[in-house]
Amino acid sequence: MGRFNCRWSRWKCCRSRREIAQIALYTTMDSNGLTVLSLFDGMSCGAIALREAGIKVKQYFASEIDKAAIIQATHNFPDTIQLGSVVNLSAANLPKIDLLIGGSPCQGFSFAGKQMNFKDPRSVLFFEYVRILNEIRAYNPDVKFLLENVRMRAEYENVISSHLGLQPVAINSSLVSAQNRLRLYWTNILTAATPHLFGETVFTAIPQPKDKGIYLRDVLDDVADTRYFLSRKDIEKLEKQIAYESENQKSLSEEQFMELFRDIDFCETYALAPVSCFCPENWISNHIIRPSPEIERFPVSAIQNGRAIRDCSSKTDSTVIISGAIVSPQFGGGFRPILSGKAPCLLATSSNSAACLIINGDDMVLRRLTPKECCRLQTIPDWYEWVCSEPQIYKMLGNGWTVDVISHILQFL
Structure with missing residues (x-):
């Protein structure tokens, strides 16, 4: 436990290119894999999905500020390089990023919330995602990205689409799990375009996953x-x-x-x-x-x-x-x-x-x-271990991704 705490103390202050490079020397997982940057990493559903999809990862960088989530993610993925707040993150200090993933906080966009939208300090973190994506594109224009968010009013969805340069695909987790969870996914992993009078509209062309026919009765203990x-x-x-x-x-x-x-x-x-x-x-x-x-x-x-x-x-x-x-x-x-x-x-x-x-x-x-049943709703595999309290488990699962949906998208890399 002492070594783990030391690692957390060292990584949480990781800012400069030199510091990151020194740690990266000891955290290479597969030299032929992707270098991944996960923003708003949470419990690291992105890392879970990559493993479940069988995608090799060379290095996995994560930006997260919730200490409980960082401890949880690091327990399951000890080679993850934690970078702290996205606000203080500069892509220029990182090695070449092949894949940028993230789900910016969505409370301001949700119909069920106060609908402050871009006035909500949590939702404006989307622009940090855009900033970092543009910083990566400056040296790697072919970088692949994935952004997840809730369904929202069309005017706000269009703002996000205009910054990312494409329209999202809506996928309901009910196709791969026993949970109704409709989310929007913006990604350039697979795209198509529709021509029109003023040019063309690019949209995410990820097909819908096959319906597995899973119901609540199938996941209950x-x-x-x-x-x-x-x-x-x-x-x-x-x-x-x-x-x-x-x-x-x-x-x-x-x-x-x-x-x-x-x-x-x-x-x-x-x-x-x-x-x-x-x-x-x-x-x-x-x-x-x-x-x-x-x-x-x-x-x-x-x-x-x-x-x-x-x-x-x-x-x-x-x-x-x-x-x-x-x-x-x-x-x-x-x-x-x-x-x-x-x-x-x-x-x-x-x-x-x-x-x-x-x-x-x-x-x-x-x-x-139960937490275990909620894990099944989010298609969290059994090998993922929990080291936090039950309230934290519920919170992280609620903030997290449906892993099988993300794996489905990543399979088109």
Whole structure:
């Protein structure tokens, strides 16, 4: 452990060309491989994807400021050269970079967030990505790049596309995993162009990955520790939050509505009890998508740990697993089932972002997904080891990439 701490202390201050060159001498992995620079590296999903895709790497440089993420990544990839903050990084101090990857912080762009967009200090880090890409292009115009971000308003997507010189491809992680996670990917690894009156439009031509047909039931453990089940105390706490929020209910914009409910098939859920609809009527009236009248949503107050839903009239002879999420009180609270059988998008802000309702006869329990199950949603391989706390695991997975999507893209190198 002492040697590891020494390595962290040495790498975190690595700035000059000479310092980087000295360390690089001892971290060459494959002399015939790529030299990779990963910005906003996090838990190093990029390095995982490269390994899973069978792509040889000569050197892997990472820019990250979250110490827990750095320790986590370095534990699994000890040869990674950590460079610290992207703001202080100069590509001129690095050897020739063959591949630049990164997912700039997306909280400012998300429809579900405050939508500060480029005014959000986290989202403006995108321009640091552009700066470094241009610095690399100055000495290697053939550098390949990959940028990932959330779905956003067209005007902001166009700003990113204009700086990168091409349009993105949208890929939903549900094709390769049990998670609904729609993301935009800008890359010049494989491109095509469409001519028009004023020239041509270049776009990312990565094809969609093949649908593996994976559902939540395929990634759940047969047995989960009791600490992952919603306790009565947790339910009572949520009930109080819901009661408070109901007096100060906020309306949703069209963009927020589509972001929140994008993974529901026509807003349908599972009808088990005659309870209230999942949204106040005024949230629905001005939108085309409407809930099926006979299909309703469970309020959290109707679900008890180890007990049946109150007044439930449905019976089943076998175990039924319903995927869904424990919804934020800001959006009405409750458990939102998803009929598609896919888990909702993992979030960095809450370990309850993905949950499941397990029904066995009259017994019904609601629990959040375990870290191991969330790893499977992000297609993190079993060989990846965790050395941080559970809250950090949930956070890193929520901030991370779906590895199999990235591997799919990198296979076209």
